[in-house]
Structure formats: structure tokens, C-alpha cells
Amino acid sequence: MRKRQACRWIVATLLAGCWLCNGKEPNFCGTVALPSWGATVTYGGRSLPGRLPRRVRERRRQAPDGSADGEARRLTSQITKAGSASELLSLLDKPVENAKLFNGFHMSAAWTTLARFKKRRQFRKADARSPVWAKLSVRLHKMLQDDLLPPRVAANVFYSVGKLYDEVDMHMMQVLPKLCKAVRAKTGGMNAQQISNCMLAAVSLQDASPEVLDAVPALAKRIPDKVEEMIPQALSNCLWAAANLQDASPEVLDAVPALAKRIPDKVEEMIPQALSNCLWAAAKLQDASPEVLDAVPALAKRIPDKVEEMNPQDLSNNLWAAANLQDASPEVLDAVPALAKRIPDLVEEMIPQHLSNCLWAAANLQDASPEVLDAVPALARRIPDKVEEMKPQELSNCLWAAANLQDASPEVLDAVPALAKRIPDKVEEMIPQALSNCLWAAAKLQDASPEVLDAVPALAKRIPDKVEEMNPQDLSNNLWAAANLQDASPEVLDAVPALAKRIPDKVEEMNPQDLSNNLWAAANLQDASPEVLDAVPALAKRIPDLVEEMIPQHLSNCLWAAANLQDASPEVLDAVPALARRIPDKELQKPELVAKLQAKLDRRQH
Known part of the structure; x- marks a missing residue:
């Protein structure tokens, strides 16, 4: 028996000696797994605790950092295992004020866990009113002041604040x-x-906060160096x-080309979103x-x-994007048939x-990709709801x-009555372009x-309340629509x-079609509405400057309008010589009308 006890003492002493000679003082930061302080030996098939020398035991009892480290790790575990935002906030109430305990790792874990609850829709209004937010903010402010957040923690907290800011602003x-x-300084x-x-x-x-944008250039500058390491979601x-x-x-924009x-190298791994x-x-x-267009063919091929x-949002965004990219990158049209085929299954x-974007995109894509029309009937049926x-x-x-x-x-017409009925309730909120588009559409429909x-x-x-904000096209569309709707x-x-x-204030900005539509x-x-004649002199004066850009229909409309306006607004005749000179080039044969208008102009000038 004495021999067995002696063996145990010798083994324990040897192990303790090895630790004292080779082991370094551990760093009690609460962020890494630490070695066990107790030695365990196996003897005779049983595990028995080793006995350390008294000097070692005394050092262990006198090291407050050891218990602090254990407490820090327990707090980390409790934060990550919290079952709700309210539970986590209650947990943080005391520790967050303990500067010796609550470190950057806890700050990161707390914010990311709270953001996760928000993402899962498990964040209640009562959670946003918790007094712990003020304490968490004070602690974060102090840690930033003392530069205690490493890059990873700064990034995690910044991301989480972005998710939660509306609730805790x-x-x-x-x-x-x-x-x-801090984010700007630590991007490296x-x-x-x-x-x-x-x-x-x-x-x-x-x-x-304006300072948010101060961080963007530094982040954007780093992206080209990191694209090779980015997973598909990060690129997206x-x-x-x-x-x-x-x-x-x-x-x-400096980051976009890279x-x-x-x-294109990662599209095969990308999820739909x-x-x-x-x-x-x-x-x-x-x-x-424009370098962004390099990515479009591969994306369109994969979609x-x-x-x-x-x-539904993915489908809507893709179809809207295809409509906007078709001229610059026609390859995007490869995605349209499949999108159009899928949309009816998800309109409900x-x-x-989504409905609005899809219908708008269909209107813009119908010529280049007629398959898009497959989506229209289902969209039109759903819109009234x-x-x-x-x-x-x-x-x-x-x-x-x-x-x-x-x-x-024609099935799209099923949506029109409900739209028309709703529009009067919303005109006060409409921007000028929306008003113009609605009136133009009414004339067409x-x-x-x-x-x-x-x-x-x-x-x-x-x-009339919005004309001062209207651009030339809005003005032109409205006047054209009024002419078509007056009866x-x-x-x-x-x-x-x-x-x-x-x-008259906008004629210098008008294109040939605007001028032609307005005069017509x-x-x-x-x-x-005789007041419309107030616009004629300015239009007639501007037309000669743009006749070279006019298509035959514009020229024809202008000439017809001049003939009909010559008595009520003789100034319109100022546009006739330029129109007459341009007409032969466009093979318009109206010599008698031109001659009469020219004669009228000559008499007016004399």
C-alpha cells in the first residue's frame, strides 16, 4: 500500500515539474480555449486526480485571472445559447458594466446574436425598449475609445448594428x-x-450618420484585393x-470591375437570390x-x-433587370423565357x-423577347386584388x-378598371412623371x-399643381393626352x-418628338382651350433648330399643325421654311400645302 502511494506521489510530482518548466503563463482573455490546470493520471485502470506541490496550488488559488477566464467563457456560452432577445438582454444587464469581464468577443457575440433574432423575426418591440441597450452602447463607446475592437469584432458589430439600427437608433x-x-481604420x-x-x-x-459613408472608400479599396477569396454570396x-x-x-465604383x-467564375455556385x-x-x-456588363452573360445563362x-422577388428583380439591360447586353434576353414561364406559378x-415591376418589364421586353407575354395574363388577373x-x-x-x-x-385590359378606380385616391401623392404616364395611358386605353x-x-x-416640376417629356405627354381625351x-x-x-420655358430642352407632339x-x-396658343410661338421658333433630327412623322405632324394653327397663331409659320427644306429629304410629297403656307408667310413678312 505504501509503495502504491509513493508511486502516485512520484508521478504527480513529475507532471507538475514538467508544467513548471515548459508551460507559459496563459492569457486570460476569455476568447480562446485554455489548457486544464489539473493533471490526471491513469493507474490500475482508474483515473485519479494528481496532487500538485503546495507552491503550485498556492499560485493557482492566488490567480484571479483564472476564475475570470472561466467566467468569461461561461458568459460567451450563455450569450450564444440565449433562447430569445429578452433572455439575452437580461443576461447582459450586469456583465456589460464589468469592464474586466465583458470583452470584445462578448460584444461581438451579443450583437450578432441579437441581429440573428431580428433576422428570424424573434425581436419584439419590448426588446427594443430594454434599458440594457443604453448600457451596451456605453460599453461599446468606451471600447471604441480605448481601441479595444479588433477588425473582426468591428466588422461583426457594424454589420449587426445595420440590422438592428431601426429598433435601437x-x-x-x-x-x-x-x-x-473604427471600421474605416481596420479594413486592412x-x-x-x-x-x-x-x-x-x-x-x-x-x-x-454621415460618417458611415466615410468608411465606404476604404472598404471599396480593399475589395479588388479580396475578390479571389470571396464566396458567391459575398460577391453578390x-x-x-x-x-x-x-x-x-x-x-x-472602383470595386465594380474586379x-x-x-x-462569372462563381455563378454555378450562386443561389437564386x-x-x-x-x-x-x-x-x-x-x-x-460599364465594366459591370462583363458579368451579365454568365448570370443570364445560369438563371x-x-x-x-x-x-417572387427574385423573379421580379430579374425580369426588371433584363428590361433595363437588353440594349447594353442583349445576352440577358436568354433568361427571359424561363422567367416568364415561372412567374404565373408565383403571382399569388x-x-x-413585384406585380408592377413584372408588368412594366413585360411591356419593355415584348419586342425583343415575345415569350415574356406568357406572364401577362396571370399578372393582369392578380393586379386587381x-x-x-x-x-x-x-x-x-x-x-x-x-x-x-x-x-x-389583350388580357392585360382585365387590370385596367381596378387601376383606374384607385388612381384618383393617389393623385395627391404622385410625382410628375406618374401623373404624366397615367394621363398618357388613359388616352391610349x-x-x-x-x-x-x-x-x-x-x-x-x-x-397644374405639378407643372413646375415637370420635364419636357412629361409636359409633352400630358398635352398630347389632353388632345386625345378632350372629347x-x-x-x-x-x-x-x-x-x-x-x-415655353422648356422648349430648349425638348427633343424633336416633344416639339412635334406639342405642336400637334x-x-x-x-x-x-385657346390658352394652348400661348405655347405655339416658342415651339415654332425652336423647331428649325431640330428639323435635321426629325423623322418623317414629326415633320408631317408639324406641317399639319402649322396649317391648322396659321390663323390663330401666325407665328407658327416661322417653322415652315425649315420644314419645307427638310421635306424632300424625307420624301414627303405635300407641295400644295407647303406652297400655301410659304405664301402666307411671305404675306405676313411684308
Whole structure:
């Protein structure tokens, strides 16, 4: 027995000696797994605890960091295992104020876990009112002040704040600028995923604090160096973020070429949402960074393989993007048939914006990809159920699309009565372009769907309030529509005086079609609304400058209008010589009319 005890003592002493000679003082930061302090030996098939020398036992008892480390690790475990946001916030109430315990790892874990609850829709209004947010904010502010957040933690917290800011903005307003500065300063130490997450956060937070945008150039500068390491989702997120940040922070465009070049290598691994976000971003970025078009063919080729997995938003975004990219990258049309075929299966799940975007895209794609028309009947049937939820722009887009699709897909007319009925309730919220598009569409649809006329009085009444904000095309479309609607809906004439008064201020910006449409409309409206004649002199004066760009229809319309306006507004004759000189070049044979107008001009000049 004595011999066995002696053996145990010798083994324990040897182990303790090895530890004292070779072991380093552990770092009690609470972020890494630490070695066990107790030695265990196996003897005779049983595990028995070793006995350390008294000097070692005393050092262990006197080391407060050891217990602190255990407490730190327990806190980390409790944070990550919290079952709800309220449970986690309650857990943090005391520890967050303990500077010796609550470190950067806890800060990161707390924020990311809370953001995860928000993503899962497990974040309640009561959670946002917790007093712990103020304490968490104070602790974060102090850690930022003392530069205690490494790059990974800064990125994680920034991303999570982006997810939660709407709920906790009052607590984060003061600390957000410091967090942005930390992110900007630490981009060099961030990996590809962290940079991607920070870009997403910048999109969410760009309106919350000006300092957010200060971090974007540094992030964008790092992206080209990291694209090779990026997973498909990170590439997609970065491109999507660039599209959303390009106006506020143009430096983000420096990252686009590298992203666009890398994306084709990763499309096979992309989930439907990533494909959709990339194509949408390409449509948004094509003017500012044409290099983005390098990614489009590969995306378009891959999309048909994934349409069955796409949700309504993916389908809507892709079709909208295809409509916007068709001229710059015709390869995008390869995706359209599969998208159009899938849309009818998901229209019941579409929100108003999806329906509106799809119908608008179909109208714009019908010539280049007629297969898109397969989606129209289902969209048209669903729209009436959603008009009450539609925003003004969505109503306008749908009515405009219906006007453009009526010949190729008459089923679209099923949506018109409900749209027309809803528009009067929304005219006060409509921007000038929406008003213009609606009135133009009403003029186009009046024969096929007379119910559209129900929207005209409200539109005509609202237009005068918005003419100062209208661009030349809006003015032109409105006056043209008024001319076409005057018999079926005389109320449209209420808009004419204000339009006619505004047109002279915009003639210098008008293109040939605008000039032609306005002069034609003036000729048709002069009897019912003589105020329209106020626009004629300025139009007639401008036409000679643009006759070289006019197509035959423009020339013909202008000449016809001049003939009909010559008595009421002789100034229109100023446009005749230039029109007459251009006519032979366009093979328009109206010599008698030209001669009469020329003679009238000669008499006027003498």
C-alpha cells in the first residue's frame, strides 16, 4: 500500500515539474480555449486526480485571472445559447458594466446574436425598449475609445448594428460615428466576408450618420484585393451594395470591375437570390461602371437553371433587370423565357411592387423577347386584388404597361378598371412623371377600356399643381393626352392652360418628338382651350433648330399643325421654311400645302 502511494506521489510530482518548466503563463482573455490546470493520471485502470506541490496550488488559488477566464467563457456560452432577445438582454444587464469581464468577443457575440433574432423575426418591440441597450452602447463607446475592437469584432458589430439600427437608433446615434471610424481604420485587417458584411451595413446605415459613408472608400479599396477569396454570396452582396451606394459614395465604383470579372467564375455556385441581386445591381450600375456588363452573360445563362427555386422577388428583380439591360447586353434576353414561364406559378405570392415591376418589364421586353407575354395574363388577373395596397408609382407603372401591352396581350385590359378606380385616391401623392404616364395611358386605353376615363378628372385637376416640376417629356405627354381625351373626358381641359404656360420655358430642352407632339396637340386643342396658343410661338421658333433630327412623322405632324394653327397663331409659320427644306429629304410629297403656307408667310413678312 505504501509503495502504491509513493508511486502516485512520484508521478504527480513529475507532471507538475514538467508544467513548471515548459508551460507559459496563459492569457486570460476569455476568447480562446485554455489548457486544464489539473493533471490526471491513469493507474490500475482508474483515473485519479494528481496532487500538485503546495507552491503550485498556492499560485493557482492566488490567480484571479483564472476564475475570470472561466467566467468569461461561461458568459460567451450563455450569450450564444440565449433562447430569445429578452433572455439575452437580461443576461447582459450586469456583465456589460464589468469592464474586466465583458470583452470584445462578448460584444461581438451579443450583437450578432441579437441581429440573428431580428433576422428570424424573434425581436419584439419590448426588446427594443430594454434599458440594457443604453448600457451596451456605453460599453461599446468606451471600447471604441480605448481601441479595444479588433477588425473582426468591428466588422461583426457594424454589420449587426445595420440590422438592428431601426429598433435601437436612439441608443446608437452617439456611438455610430466612432464605430464607423473604427471600421474605416481596420479594413486592412478584415477578411473577404467581413468586408462584404460591412458593405451591406453601410447601405443600411448610410442615412443614419454621415460618417458611415466615410468608411465606404476604404472598404471599396480593399475589395479588388479580396475578390479571389470571396464566396458567391459575398460577391453578390458587394455588387448589390455598390449599386445602392454609388450616388452617395462614388468611390465604391472602383470595386465594380474586379467584382464583375470574378462573378462569372462563381455563378454555378450562386443561389437564386445571389443571381438576382447581381443582375439587379448590373442594371443599376451599367451607366456609371460599364465594366459591370462583363458579368451579365454568365448570370443570364445560369438563371434559367434556377428559376424553379426563385421566390417572387427574385423573379421580379430579374425580369426588371433584363428590361433595363437588353440594349447594353442583349445576352440577358436568354433568361427571359424561363422567367416568364415561372412567374404565373408565383403571382399569388407577389406583393404589389413585384406585380408592377413584372408588368412594366413585360411591356419593355415584348419586342425583343415575345415569350415574356406568357406572364401577362396571370399578372393582369392578380393586379386587381392588390391595387388597394399599391403605391402611386406602382399604379402608374401598371397603367402605362397596360397601354403598351394591350395589342400584344389583350388580357392585360382585365387590370385596367381596378387601376383606374384607385388612381384618383393617389393623385395627391404622385410625382410628375406618374401623373404624366397615367394621363398618357388613359388616352391610349380609352377605346379598349373606357373605364380608364374614371381616372382622368382627378389627374387633370392635379397636373397644374405639378407643372413646375415637370420635364419636357412629361409636359409633352400630358398635352398630347389632353388632345386625345378632350372629347371623351372634357375635364382634361382643366390641365391645358398650366401646361401651355410652362412649355415655353422648356422648349430648349425638348427633343424633336416633344416639339412635334406639342405642336400637334396645340392644333387639336385650340378651339376647346385657346390658352394652348400661348405655347405655339416658342415651339415654332425652336423647331428649325431640330428639323435635321426629325423623322418623317414629326415633320408631317408639324406641317399639319402649322396649317391648322396659321390663323390663330401666325407665328407658327416661322417653322415652315425649315420644314419645307427638310421635306424632300424625307420624301414627303405635300407641295400644295407647303406652297400655301410659304405664301402666307411671305404675306405676313411684308
